[in-house]
Amino acid sequence: MMxxxxxxxxxxxxxxxxxLAVLNAIPSRIMATAQLKMAERGVPTYQWVASQRMTPQxxxxxxxxxxxxxxxxxxxVSDGPVLLTAPASDTYGSLSVFDQRTNNVFIARLDGExxxxxxxxxxxxxxxxxxxxxxxxxxxxxxxxLVRRLxxxxxxxxxxxxxxxxxxxxxxxxxx
Amino acid sequence: xxxxxxxxxxAILGLVAGALSAAWMAGLLLSGPRLGxxxxxxxxxxxxxxxxxxxxxxxxxxxxxxGLLALRKEEAVYFTAARDSDGNPLSDQCIYRVSGGEMPxxxxxxxxxxxxxxxxxxxxxxxxxxxxxxxDTGTPDNWSFRVSPQQNGRPGEVWVSSRNAGRFDLTLxxxxxxxxxxxRPENALKPPVIDELFCEKGAA
Numbered sequence: 001m002m003x004x005x006x007x008x009x010x011x012x013x014x015x016x017x018x019x020l021a022v023l024n025a026i027p028s029r030i031m032a033t034a035q036l037k038m039a040e041r042g043v044p045t046y047q048w049v050a051s052q053r054m055t056p057q058x059x060x061x062x063x064x065x066x067x068x069x070x071x072x073x074x075x076x077v078s079d080g081p082v083l084l085t086a087p088a089s090d091t092y093g094s095l096s097v098f099d100q101r102t103n104n105v106f107i108a109r110l111d112g113e114x115x116x117x118x119x120x121x122x123x124x125x126x127x128x129x130x131x132x133x134x135x136x137x138x139x140x141x142x143x144x145x146l147v148r149r150l151x152x153x154x155x156x157x158x159x160x161x162x163x164x165x166x167x168x169x170x171x172x173x174x175x176x
Numbered sequence: 177x178x179x180x181x182x183x184x185x186x187a188i189l190g191l192v193a194g195a196l197s198a199a200w201m202a203g204l205l206l207s208g209p210r211l212g213x214x215x216x217x218x219x220x221x222x223x224x225x226x227x228x229x230x231x232x233x234x235x236x237x238x239x240x241x242x243g244l245l246a247l248r249k250e251e252a253v254y255f256t257a258a259r260d261s262d263g264n265p266l267s268d269q270c271i272y273r274v275s276g277g278e279m280p281x282x283x284x285x286x287x288x289x290x291x292x293x294x295x296x297x298x299x300x301x302x303x304x305x306x307x308x309x310x311x312d313t314g315t316p317d318n319w320s321f322r323v324s325p326q327q328n329g330r331p332g333e334v335w336v337s338s339r340n341a342g343r344f345d346l347t348l349x350x351x352x353x354x355x356x357x358x359x360r361p362e363n364a365l366k367p368p369v370i371d372e373l374f375c376e377k378g379a380a
Contacts, residue, residue, distance in 0.1 A: 003179050003182055004182070006179065006182070006183060007182040007183055007185070007186040008186070010183050010186040010187050010190065011186040011187070011189055011190040011193075012190065013190065014186070014187045014188075014189075014190025014191045014194065015190040015191070015193045015194040015197070016190075016194060017190075017191070017194060018190060018191035018192070018193065018194025018195045018198070019193075019194035019195070019197050019198045020194070020198070020233075021194070021195075021198075022194065022195040022198035022199060023198040023201070023202065023233045023234065023237055024233055026198070026199075026202050026204070026236075026237040026240055026241070027236050027237055027239075027240040030240040030241060030244060031240065031244070034244060054295070055295065055301075055303070056294070056295040056296060056297045056298060056299070056303075057297075057299075059294055059295050061244055061245065062241075062244060062292075062293040062294065063287075063289055063293050063294075063347060064295065065285065065287060065304075065349060066287060066295065066303040066304050067285045067287070067304055067306055067349075092282060092283050092351050092352065094247070094251060096245075096247060096251070098245055101236070102236065102239065102240045102244060102245075103236075104245075104246070104247060104248050107247065107248065107251055144245065146245055148247075150283060150351075152285075152306055152308050152309075
């Protein structure tokens with residue numbers, strides 16, 4: 001009888017451990033997989049990349065919005081601080097940053113309602129000097145920056161894509 | 177030795193059970209349960225823990241699975257409906273009329289997704305309806321559009337294609353939502369109504 005009590009106790013304990021371990025690993029795992037797939041598709045780091053208009057044929061993430069133009073930048077603050085900028089326009093738009101656990105750790109409006117002058121992301125405890133007016137954010141490891149702009153038709157999508165050339169995503173420790 | 181093997185077996189089974197239950201609750205196995213800071217308004221459901229740092233590990237895992245890179249609720253909220261006004265699951269074997277009025281946000285859109293949370297694989301170019309299209313109807317406070325697998329409705333009728341969607345859902349995105357929506361969603365939001373117009377026999 002004692003043997004079965006012990007087995008039941010071990011079963012419950014290991015169930016709890018397995019449950020929590022897998023649960024906590026899922027977001028990081030999914031984000032790492034998403035980053036890997038982007039890398040495999042040739043999305044470089046430290047460079048804004050505009051996506052094609054979202055269609056059934058071009059979708060790469062779940063529940064993409066076909067009404068928005070997306071630009072994405074992959075980075076890793078382990079390699080040094082990163083500067084992000086993106087110009088405002090007169091339609092809805094935002095710049096958001098996600099950490100490796102999928103948390104939305106920063107967001108700025110790009111519709112002219114806020115005076116966004118850039119963001120410097122750095123590793124915790126390693127704050128660099130930020131360009132004038134830029135905000136700073138501490139977060140560990142790799143991350144993704146995503147610009148969304150309202151673009152419900154081809155013309156607005158092309159206009160939003162053109163703004164990518166005026167945006168910055170660069171490692172401040174790298175020499176140009 | 178008689179004690180050791182039951183313990184090892186129990187440990188392995190426990191780990192497997194724990195891993196499977198976590199995957200189920202995260203929605204990686206089947207659809208899993210609904211969890212978190214749920215909001216439900218007339219059949220449209222949302223989870224406002226999406227994107228928040230405070231999201232519990234179950235919500236965080238489900239969002240990573242079903243809505244990776246989703247925004248915080250102050251920036252955008254997402255409501256999803258998977259059933260029509262009679263409570264039947266939405267299906268590409270049926271035709272629906274979706275109607276509504278003004279929404280408490282700067283801009284909004286309604287997009288159709290298939291059972292895998294993907295845009296349905298068709299080339300109809302009719303994936304969504306939005307505030308701009310509602311304004312184009314001339315009556316942004318009283319708009320409607322049709323959801324069907326083929327564009328064979330009335331001339332000029334706005335259409336969203338459900339071709340190849342199977343069982344699908346509609347997602348209402350509200351960008352820059354009004355404060356009233358965030359504090360009292362049940363009062364501030366009059367979500368779209370999804371009425372079934374026609375269904376192939378046995379589809380619903």
